[in-house]
Amino acid sequence: xxxxxxxxxAAPPRLLAGQNQGIPISEVxxxxxxxxxxxxxxxxxxxxxxxxxxxxxxEIVSEGIGKPVESILRANIAMTPxxxxxxxxxLTNAIEEYPKAFGEIPxxxxxxx
Numbered sequence: 001x002x003x004x005x006x007x008x009x010a011a012p013p014r015l016l017a018g019q020n021q022g023i024p025i026s027e028v029x030x031x032x033x034x035x036x037x038x039x040x041x042x043x044x045x046x047x048x049x050x051x052x053x054x055x056x057x058x059e060i061v062s063e064g065i066g067k068p069v070e071s072i073l074r075a076n077i078a079m080t081p082x083x084x085x086x087x088x089x090x091l092t093n094a095i096e097e098y099p100k101a102f103g104e105i106p107x108x109x110x111x112x113x
Contacts, residue, residue: 043058
């Protein structure tokens with residue numbers, strides 16, 4: 001054990017020149033040097049370009065009945081079409097696994113009249 005009573009964490013994987021890289025994503029440590037914060041989104045728009053796909057995450061809000069409805073941009077994410085295709089697979093898997101852990105996802109959502 002280390003002097004502070006905690007065991008040393010495994011060293012992060014390294015890329016090696018001339019070798020096929022097969023690093024499991026679960027072994028890659030997450031770091032947050034820019035203090036990126038979590039945001040909430042209840043709406044997403046998708047824009048296609050020749051070289052990228054852009055996801056515009058926003059939050060639709062209103063201060064109440066009779067008040068204006070606004071869409072506040074929360075995140076603007078651009079990725080390659082190949083990355084977007086991989087995202088579809090990951091989201092599909094997550095949605096398929098969700099009911100096993102938390103129960104069925106109601107769809108369509110209940111109308112809140």
